[in-house]
Amino acid sequence: MKLFYHPDQAHHAPGAFLVRGQLTSSPEGPVRAELLTKGLESMGLVLHEPEDIDSPRLRSRLASIHTPRYLSFLETIHARWRELPGASELVMPNIHPCGGGHHYPRHPVGQAGWHLHDMACPIGADSFRGVLASAATAQAAAEALIGGHGTTYALCRPPGHHAGPDRAGGFCFLNNSALAATVLRERFSRVAILDVDLHHGNGTQDIFYYRNDVWTGSLHVDPADFYPFFWGGANEEGMGEGLGTNVNLPLPLGSDGAAFLEALEALIARLEAFRPEAVVIALGLDAHRDDPLAGMTLETEDFFAVGKRLSRLAQPAVLVQEGGYPTEHLGDNLAAFMNGFSGS
Ligand SMILES: [Zn+2]
Numbered sequence: 269m270k271l272f273y274h275p276d277q278a279h280h281a282p283g284a285f286l287v288r289g290q291l292t293s294s295p296e297g298p299v300r301a302e303l304l305t306k307g308l309e310s311m312g313l314v315l316h317e318p319e320d321i322d323s324p325r326l327r328s329r330l331a332s333i334h335t336p337r338y339l340s341f342l343e344t345i346h347a348r349w350r351e352l353p354g355a356s357e358l359v360m361p362n363i364h365p366c367g368g369g370h371h372y373p374r375h376p377v378g379q380a381g382w383h384l385h386d387m388a389c390p391i392g393a394d395s396f397r398g399v400l401a402s403a404a405t406a407q408a409a410a411e412a413l414i415g416g417h418g419t420t421y422a423l424c425r426p427p428g429h430h431a432g433p434d435r436a437g438g439f440c441f442l443n444n445s446a447l448a449a450t451v452l453r454e455r456f457s458r459v460a461i462l463d464v465d466l467h468h469g470n471g472t473q474d475i476f477y478y479r480n481d482v483w484t485g486s487l488h489v490d491p492a493d494f495y496p497f498f499w500g501g502a503n504e505e506g507m508g509e510g511l512g513t514n515v516n517l518p519l520p521l522g523s524d525g526a527a528f529l530e531a532l533e534a535l536i537a538r539l540e541a542f543r544p545e546a547v548v549i550a551l552g553l554d555a556h557r558d559d560p561l562a563g564m565t566l567e568t569e570d571f572f573a574v575g576k577r578l579s580r581l582a583q584p585a586v587l588v589q590e591g592g593y594p595t596e597h598l599g600d601n602l603a604a605f606m607n608g609f610s611g612s
Contacts, residue, residue: 269610271308272408273315273423277301280398280426282358285439286387295560295593296388296439300425304589307599308423311606315423318408321401330403333446333475335434337372341383342441343396348376350393358390385430385437399441402426406444410451410586413546421587421606422448429469429550429590430496438467438496439591445550446475448586449482452546457481460544460583462535463488464574465552465590466563468500468516472550478510483542486550487531489563490518513542521563525570528555532577540582547585549578553592553601560593571601575608 278298285294305315330339349359361380373379384391402424409422422444429445430438445461452459461476463469463486476482484506491500506514515538517531539547553571555564578585587609592598 269313269419269421270409270412270417271313271315271421271423272318272405272412273301273305274318274321274401274405276321276401277398277405277425279394279401280392282390282392282395284358285390286360294388294439296426298425299594300592300598301423303594303598304423304592304602307602308606310599310603313606316408318404321397321404326400326404326407329407329447329450330442332450333433333443334431338383338434341379342391342399342436345376345380346391346393346395349380352376358392359384360387360390383435385435388439389436389441395441399426402428403442403444403447406448406586406588407451409588410448413584413586414451414455419585419587422589424589427552427590428471428588429463429465430467430471432471432474437471440471443471443475445469445548445588445590446472448548448588452548452586453481456545458483458542458544459546459548460485460539460542461548461550462539462578463550463552463590464532464555465550466554466559466561467495467552467591468518469550469590470496470499473499473504473514476510477506477514478508480509480513483513483539483544485515485517485535485539487517487519487528487535489521489523493521494563519564523564525566525573528564528566528570529573529577532574536577536581544583547581547583549585549587550590551587551605552590553598553605556592556595556597556601558595558597560595561591568597568600568604572604572608575605576611579609579611
């Protein structure tokens, strides 16, 4: 398996985010990549660096899944924010268009509130470079699959599956899994994204909700009790041409490995019915019992079983790293998944 990582991802290092009213240390930082890399290196795996983190083809593909104004916002907002009197170092808006706004504002505070869906997406001076490096890593892995490398892995941070067409959320800015699927669609007519992160992949769902060429499926903690709260119900099945090509399997808060694997089996049955030619696996590891986001109770060996089951998919896959936050087990969890996947 060919694996990819770009060190410029570390340029996005926001340090803090707001949770339950408290400004606190963010679990989504460069240390995640270090821990995940250690897990891969313990298996003797080598990470390859994408050739570049910015190119016309990356911009063109991103423009097919995100709006032009959102991409422009991500690139320019930090400088515009810092010109405001008394502005903080990090872009963190204090107002959001709850229920949807009627017009798109010109002012940086209004635009930040429009595009940053929650308080987990602060933007620093160098964030955009880090976010682009994460996306370019997913792109490189998908291009390598098309180029004949078989299944590939992209170590992407920040993650991407909460990022929708016009907004960031849940530590995510550009949707890396959707980007990988976009690259695969250039070769294959039917592509699926299977999301095993602890959280619902609401951004991915939004991007493909009206399309029938990219199937999206997610198992996650029931949003009635957990982030992202407003999306991820079993009744969200796609719309228009996309009706029937979005599958959500919410699980109770605190679910264990057995429940997770049973739901995975059901999700794979739905995926196979779609008959995709290639698959993106949105690989979150935050369902572990010690993960600070505390939603499920999987053990490290459960990730081995998840990897083993996913290795039996008939299609080639791009594995895109989503969540999974710093604990002493994070690297081991990725290694367990990879060991299961590679049959060792
Ligand atoms: Zn997650």
